[in-house]
Amino acid sequence: MTLAAGIGYALLALGPSLSLFVSVISKKPFLILTVLSSTLLWLSSLIVLSGVWRGFLPLKSTSRWPYGLLIFTSIAFQEGLRVLFWKVYKRLEDLLDDFADRVSKPRLYQTDKMEIALAGGLGHGVAHAVFFCLSLLTPAFGPATFFVDRCSQLPFFLVSAIIALAFVTIHTFSMVIAFNGYAEGNKVDQVFVPVVHLVAGMVGVASSVYLSFISLQA
Amino acid sequence: MESVPDLQKSMYKFIDGYPCVRLLNLSGVIGCSNPGREMVVAPIVRYKNAIALSQPSAVLVSSDEIQSFFTRIWHDSSFAGNIAGVIVESENEFQNKSKGFSPAGKFPLAEFAPYQNTSYEWNPIGSGIMWNAYDFPVFLLSESSTLTLQEAAIKNEKSKKAYIADVAEFDLVMQTTKAGTHDSETCLKEETCLPLGGYSVWSSLPPINVSSSDQSKPIILTMASMDSASFFRDKSLGADSPLSGLISLLAAIDALSHVDGLDDLTKQLVFIFFTGESWGYLGSRRFLYELDLQSEAVRGLNNSLIEMAIEIGSVGKGFNQGIKRFYTHTAEVSSATNETLKALKHAQDSLKSEHIIVSPANASNPGIPPSSLMSFLRKNSLTSGLVLEDFDSVFSNKFYHSHLDNISNINSSAIVAAASLVARTLYILASDNKSASGSALTGISVNVSLVEELMGCLLDCDPGLSCELVKEYISPNSTCPNHYAGVILDEPSFEPPPGYVDDMSRFLWNFLADRTSIPSENASSSCSQGCSNKGAVCVREETDGKGICVISTTRYVPAYSTRLKFESGIWTVLPPNSSDPMGMLDPVWTESNWNAIGLRVYTVQDAAYDRIVLVAGISVTVLAYLAIVTTRAVLTKALKRD
Numbered sequence A: 001m002t003l004a005a006g007i008g009y010a011l012l013a014l015g016p017s018l019s020l021f022v023s024v025i026s027k028k029p030f031l032i033l034t035v036l037s038s039t040l041l042w043l044s045s046l047i048v049l050s051g052v053w054r055g056f057l058p059l060k061s062t063s064r065w066p067y068g069l070l071i072f073t074s075i076a077f078q079e080g081l082r083v084l085f086w087k088v089y090k091r092l093e094d095l096l097d098d099f100a101d102r103v104s105k106p107r108l109y110q111t112d113k114m115e116i117a118l119a120g121g122l123g124h125g126v127a128h129a130v131f132f133c134l135s136l137l138t139p140a141f142g143p144a145t146f147f148v149d150r151c152s153q154l155p156f157f158l159v160s161a162i163i164a165l166a167f168v169t170i171h172t173f174s175m176v177i178a179f180n181g182y183a184e185g186n187k188v189d190q191v192f193v194p195v196v197h198l199v200a201g202m203v204g205v206a207s208s209v210y211l212s213f214i215s216l217q218a
Numbered sequence B: 001m002e003s004v005p006d007l008q009k010s011m012y013k014f015i016d017g018y019p020c021v022r023l024l025n026l027s028g029v030i031g032c033s034n035p036g037r038e039m040v041v042a043p044i045v046r047y048k049n050a051i052a053l054s055q056p057s058a059v060l061v062s063s064d065e066i067q068s069f070f071t072r073i074w075h076d077s078s079f080a081g082n083i084a085g086v087i088v089e090s091e092n093e094f095q096n097k098s099k100g101f102s103p104a105g106k107f108p109l110a111e112f113a114p115y116q117n118t119s120y121e122w123n124p125i126g127s128g129i130m131w132n133a134y135d136f137p138v139f140l141l142s143e144s145s146t147l148t149l150q151e152a153a154i155k156n157e158k159s160k161k162a163y164i165a166d167v168a169e170f171d172l173v174m175q176t177t178k179a180g181t182h183d184s185e186t187c188l189k190e191e192t193c194l195p196l197g198g199y200s201v202w203s204s205l206p207p208i209n210v211s212s213s214d215q216s217k218p219i220i221l222t223m224a225s226m227d228s229a230s231f232f233r234d235k236s237l238g239a240d241s242p243l244s245g246l247i248s249l250l251a252a253i254d255a256l257s258h259v260d261g262l263d264d265l266t267k268q269l270v271f272i273f274f275t276g277e278s279w280g281y282l283g284s285r286r287f288l289y290e291l292d293l294q295s296e297a298v299r300g301l302n303n304s305l306i307e308m309a310i311e312i313g314s315v316g317k318g319f320n321q322g323i324k325r326f327y328t329h330t331a332e333v334s335s336a337t338n339e340t341l342k343a344l345k346h347a348q349d350s351l352k353s354e355h356i357i358v359s360p361a362n363a364s365n366p367g368i369p370p371s372s373l374m375s376f377l378r379k380n381s382l383t384s385g386l387v388l389e390d391f392d393s394v395f396s397n398k399f400y401h402s403h404l405d406n407i408s409n410i411n412s413s414a415i416v417a418a419a420s421l422v423a424r425t426l427y428i429l430a431s432d433n434k435s436a437s438g439s440a441l442t443g444i445s446v447n448v449s450l451v452e453e454l455m456g457c458l459l460d461c462d463p464g465l466s467c468e469l470v471k472e473y474i475s476p477n478s479t480c481p482n483h484y485a486g487v488i489l490d491e492p493s494f495e496p497p498p499g500y501v502d503d504m505s506r507f508l509w510n511f512l513a514d515r516t517s518i519p520s521e522n523a524s525s526s527c528s529q530g531c532s533n534k535g536a537v538c539v540r541e542e543t544d545g546k547g548i549c550v551i552s553t554t555r556y557v558p559a560y561s562t563r564l565k566f567e568s569g570i571w572t573v574l575p576p577n578s579s580d581p582m583g584m585l586d587p588v589w590t591e592s593n594w595n596a597i598g599l600r601v602y603t604v605q606d607a608a609y610d611r612i613v614l615v616a617g618i619s620v621t622v623l624a625y626l627a628i629v630t631t632r633a634v635l636t637k638a639l640k641r642d
Helices: A002-023 A029-056 A065-102 A110-132 A156-184 A187-207 A211-217 B004-011 B063-075 B077-081 B143-158 B175-179 B184-190 B239-257 B282-293 B335-350 B373-379 B412-431 B438-442 B448-459 B503-515 B581-585 B607-641
Strands: B013-015 B017-019 B022-024 B029-032 B040-046 B057-061 B083-088 B138-141 B164-174 B193-195 B198-205 B219-225 B268-274 B306-312 B323-330 B356-360 B385-389 B536-539 B548-551 B554-559 B564-567 B570-573 B590-592 B594-605
Touching (some): A002 A156, A002 B607, A029 A065, A029 A110, A065 A156, A065 A187, A156 A187, A156 B607, B022 B175, B040 B143, B057 B143, B057 B164, B063 B077, B063 B083, B077 B083, B143 B164, B164 B175, B175 B184, B175 B590, B184 B193, B198 B239, B198 B282, B198 B503, B219 B239, B219 B412, B239 B268, B239 B306, B239 B412, B239 B503, B268 B282, B268 B412, B282 B373, B282 B554, B306 B335, B306 B373, B306 B412, B323 B335, B323 B412, B335 B356, B335 B385, B335 B412, B335 B438, B373 B385, B373 B581, B385 B412, B412 B438, B412 B448, B503 B554
Parallel strands (some): B040 B057, B057 B083, B219 B268, B219 B306, B306 B385
Antiparallel strands (some): B013 B594, B022 B590, B040 B164, B198 B268, B198 B554, B536 B548, B564 B570
């Protein structure tokens, strides 16, 4: 598929994140730090999950429910981590506000808080895209292409890039909605995020296209 | 799939196949090669007689269409221009085997014949396609890979999407193509090729006492060949031509080795197995040359003492409805030849229950068939010689020098019959009628299980060279046997390092040394420090026991063109010499060097599709940027209003 296609797939998956980074995140160093730490947190969660699931893998079952269980537990764990992330953020917010008071500078605006949430979500999304799409992209730079039986209309790499793009979007905006929900005590928003995440994950399992990714990371 | 390397493996399927490589002679090239330095990539298309190719393609040809395909290439240049590569399927079990296929010529090695009529057709089925030059790669598939390629071709035919195709990637880049050396002389000078050859093996029964002064026993030389050729260098089994003769001679030697009173024979029995015969009688010519020089390789043999030269040619097809039929092809009539024919008759009569019939070949034949005896006759036209074959006027082997001349092409009963015949004939000739009595003669019997074991080891992949018989003597380099002569590595010598001698020669040397041996004085002494006794050799050196010293006259003779000389690390072609008439006609075959040879199959998508993906990625990025900037502007304005 050559260099052109490889770069194309990479841009499809991570182009919008790159645009977001360049236009919003890179202006404020604090946001860059937030992106990096949330990426680290997300990857650590994956490591913990794979450590826990190592004993059960590779899943030899031909039916899909063991994969469903794996996705469910992973998503549940990550949503739990999101709450933890929120709590840490809240502490940090209080610290920053106190500091601002002491040097007589303005407190964090609403937009600032949303930008921090955005950066957190972007960190999650970029980690997901890199881990689940970019890591598979090396063969895409060679002359051959690949089609999976389950989805034989599109090349495998195109499918993985599109799914990665979708997940970047979900992660980025989930964090904003979730933080907003926790701050205002809005139950609908608080529940909306995990539900969307879970639905996306389960649809992936149901379509079996995602299965190849999962076993690839095992 | 468990990992990215697994993904890579399922994307690119490596196909195991047998290539056709580039061979060179003094005037040009034959065989196949990639046209340049690059891999050849082309979509896979199945060959049907009527099709025309619209673009350079990798053509998948089925086994029974090979002949018609290559004939079409020769005549239809527009068709040939669109051939990027050729892939030949392995033979189908249900294929009609009666048609026959032979890529050799109609009179193989006709220029070396000791008679004028070189237009006689010994091999009428021969198409000569292996002697042409092709500037595209050709591969023969194994059975498992045939299915993969057929599926890929069908997928290409059925696919409605024009932008994807299953392609084959050929890596058959030959160094002579890269270096631009297109004949033997230049490629040997540039060291981009190596000459064909190997090591012939000779042995005597009983061992010749070199130190003794009495060397005047007349010699009966019995010979066979160990090499064959085919369009595909790694699939040259040559089961009937000539390995059936080799196996029957080995079985005959085994039978004779159990006879009592070998020292009382009035004539010396010497056996020799040549290699390189398919490429201009390299083994037999070099042997005769060494005999003239009285070199170290042939110490103990005196050219003038050779009374009779008997060759065992192809004997594997001499079985028809219970009767084993063989034909004797002779050159000039002489007393020695007549004696041999009489001995053959005597042996035939002693084997009455076996229904063996030996007849002289048709008198209207122009002379002897293509055989190593031709070298002897070109050197000395008065040589008494005889060739034993399973055919009369034309080859009975319908797959001469083809990849289909395999174990299913021959019959073990014919080989056993030929072995019994040869063993008893040699005994009769050597014992000079005095002790050729009934009991001693009928005591000579061929071990049938040995013949079958040799066939399984030398002509089949299962058990192949990992069989017990072969592993008893050597540690083979590969399991599947192959009898292409190969190239001669480094300097030819009379005691070559085992790494430079191929499996077949090493096995023959050890087998013959073992069968013709008399135990050394200190029995079963290990030969880690060499053998102290002069005239002793080390047998079974490669196996675990580290070898035993036995007294045997078994030697290697290098086999390579008499027109070549190895001097200070490089091969040079000598000018033609009128004292070597066969050398003057020798094309001096060499084989090109190469880096790697392989065949891969994968799916590609159109370049346009790749560009669309790139454009999509860039546009998504740019659109996202614009959206973000717009949103920020809107938000800032909205907040400012607050």
